[in-house]
Amino acid sequence: MFFVPSHNGPGTPVTSTVMLMTTSASLPTGPEGAISPEGAVIDRLVTANERYAAAFTDPGMDARPVLRVAVVACMDARLDLHAALGLELGDCHTIRNAGGAVTDDVIRSLTISQRALGTRSVVLIHHTGCGLESLTEDFRQELEAEVGQRPAWAVEAFRDVDQDVRQSMQRVRTNPFLVHTDDVRGFVFDVKSGLLREIDPA
Numbered sequence: 135m136f137f138v139p140s141h142n143g144p145g146t147p148v149t150s151t152v153m154l155m156t157t158s159a160s161l162p163t164g165p166e167g168a169i170s171p172e173g174a175v176i177d178r179l180v181t182a183n184e185r186y187a188a189a190f191t192d193p194g195m196d197a198r199p200v201l202r203v204a205v206v207a208c209m210d211a212r213l214d215l216h217a218a219l220g221l222e223l224g225d226c227h228t229i230r231n232a233g234g235a236v237t238d239d240v241i242r243s244l245t246i247s248q249r250a251l252g253t254r255s256v257v258l259i260h261h262t263g264c265g266l267e268s269l270t271e272d273f274r275q276e277l278e279a280e281v282g283q284r285p286a287w288a289v290e291a292f293r294d295v296d297q298d299v300r301q302s303m304q305r306v307r308t309n310p311f312l313v314h315t316d317d318v319r320g321f322v323f324d325v326k327s328g329l330l331r332e333i334d335p336a
């Protein structure tokens with residue numbers, strides 16, 4: 135995600151950012167450096183899409199996820215959900231935001247996922263080194279001081295990632311709009327090892 139991870143070790147935030155960006159296969163490496171000029175990055179995505187579409191064949195899928203599962207996860211750029219969970223196109227719904235927090239809008243998506251599109255299981259994934267660990271709810275006051283209004287949303291900052299996963303599981307399990315709340319499991323993804331660690335809901 136867009137915040138500097140709180141567990142950088144000896145590396146500086148700049149080093150960390152460069153390390154992450156160089157995982158992208160076709161970044162410019164010329165004298166202009168790794169940071170694309172304004173506008174160029176989206177052009178690159180559009181070009182990549184043209185290549186994708188040229189090789190794409192309609193798999194003829196239904197909109198309902200094959201595995202009947204919805205995954206709620208942090209938007210962190212180091213978390214490749216499909217690769218990390220062995221998921222294929224069409225397998226699941228992925229719902230992502232800063233922290234993988236179970237907000238009202240995530241509940242909106244989960245409700246539609248379950249009631250209109252047939253999913254039955256919910257997987258919640260937070261991760262090590264999340265940017266939300268380095269923020270507090272003061273972030274809202276800082277925004278208010280800067281722009282003159284306080285956001286309606288909570289920052290959903292946290293200190294204890296395990297506890298945050300437990301809270302997220304609880305929010306899903308107790309939500310009245312959801313019809314399938316038995317198979318809800320929460321995990322912490324380790325961005326260094328790639329492994330998931332399951333969190334006991336108790």
Ligand SMILES: [Zn+2]
Nearest residue numbers: 208210264265
């Ligand atoms: Zn995160």
